[in-house]
Amino acid sequence: MRLRIDADKKLGSFSLEAHADVSGERIGIFGSSGSGKSTVVNLVAGLLKPDKGEIFLDDESLFSSSKKIDLSPEKRRIAIVFQHSMLFPHLSVKANLLYGYKRCAIENRHIKPESLIDLLKLKPLLNRGVKHLSGGEKQRVALGRAVLANPRLLLMDEPLSALDDRLRFQIIPYLKSVSEEFRIPYLFISHSLTEMQLMTEQVLVVSAGRITETTTPERLARNRMAESPKGYLNLLRLANPVLQNGLYLYRWGTNSLCISDGKPDEESLFELSSREIILFKNHPEAISARNLLECRVTEMFNSDGRVGIVLSANGEKLVAEIVRAAADELDITPGSTLFAAIKASSFSRLL
């Protein structure tokens, strides 16, 4: 999918100038609230008309002020998953799911309701009204409804912001599996770096009504390390722990990690802040932290006075963050060996 935007829009005192040309299947739009992310979504979906400019999806013109083209929203085949599910309150779950499907031309109906209902585990909910669904269920139905419209592009406008943390990370696998299984490219809008890292491969950064850069989630996370409250977030997928002395022992590549907040059996997703990692030049004699990994420095980067140290622990990547003075004192250079100490309680389980 290729999306080209070159559009201006003035809304009261706010003005948006969106200029971008991105290709890819999983594109993020990142920015703080009020930066203009949702305006970009509305322009692409056709819910707002640019004052002037052009918007192309692949080779088709969705809007062009010079050629007087303005495709109506229903003809764009761009479905939206909203922050607050926006399910139709007078319709059942089933009728909500089929709303877009019924309006989709028969030749475009590639995704069948049965397979999607199975994938999203919606069967038991089908005949219910939508008012008494839980937040996570509502968002799954909203996702199903959007996907069943068989869109060319899915716009996910902060679809996780209204959910609590646990639920948020329960929905992410659904969002990913649906778009991968049915090959629907998406624009994922969010102000969360973690979500960007989990959901996207390219990111447009929106700030004060401008698209300021096109980057990767990794570069974005590195750039924002110093200003982000939790620093750089290392995300680790770990499974099948062994319970030992009240701690969960996980395999991480050829390393092992001791984690307090583990969960038996299933795969879990852990978040580890770059600030929770303490680096030693030499092997410390005795230490209270339950994890001590011997690592090689593969890369270093600067972020606003802080230094990010990219470590490789037997091939597994980890990013630690230290201040410039510490980096000088330890005389860290790419290739040097360090010991990384991490407390078992520093890992927080997202899922």
Added chain:
Amino acid sequence: MQLTPEDITAIVLSLKVALSATVLSLPFGFAVAWLLVFKTLRGKVVLEVLVNLPLTLPPVVIGYFLLLLLGNKGWAGKLLRETGFEVIFTWKAAVIASAVVGFPLLVRSIRLGMESIDRQLVEASRSLGASWYDSLFTIILPLSLRGIFAGASLMFARSLGEFGATIIVAGNIPGRTQTIPLAIYDYASSPSGSAMALSLCLVSVIISVAVLLLHEMLGKQLQRSTDQ
């Protein structure tokens, strides 16, 4: 309670006029409310003032304007007469008078209902492939039903009581254009009519209470069905 055959005719006529005025106004009321709530129009203020004008104008003034418009010399009257349609001093004039006077109440209620609909629901339906009229009938209409119903019952009740505009455009012809309020007016102005006037007043009260009860009951039912 005693009712003469003329009184019965007046009651039937009142119900017929009120029902016709309400049914006739519903599509227009819905359309105007939709324009006011969902569309950005130039001259919206003018439309708003026009719609609400009958609420503040004395009904007699409205009746007089209608008489000028629909009468022998009015352009609408001429047009109607050419198509063989006689309106002035018939029950149809009473319907028009009631429709004009009750219209703002209808629009206000529907509008309140529509304003409570989240815009994103309409946007969701559009992005799912619904054209504007598809969205209008499958999302906006069902979600405004309570407002529509509240507006219709208010308008029906208001039409039952319409007096000022009706007496000017439809006259007060017993058996033809005499509705309950006009009949009461006749009885009240004759020295021996107070018992008859009271009977008709009682009928008015009964109908009004019935309309209000129905309004409450159906309103609750609609609430339940959308709360499912």
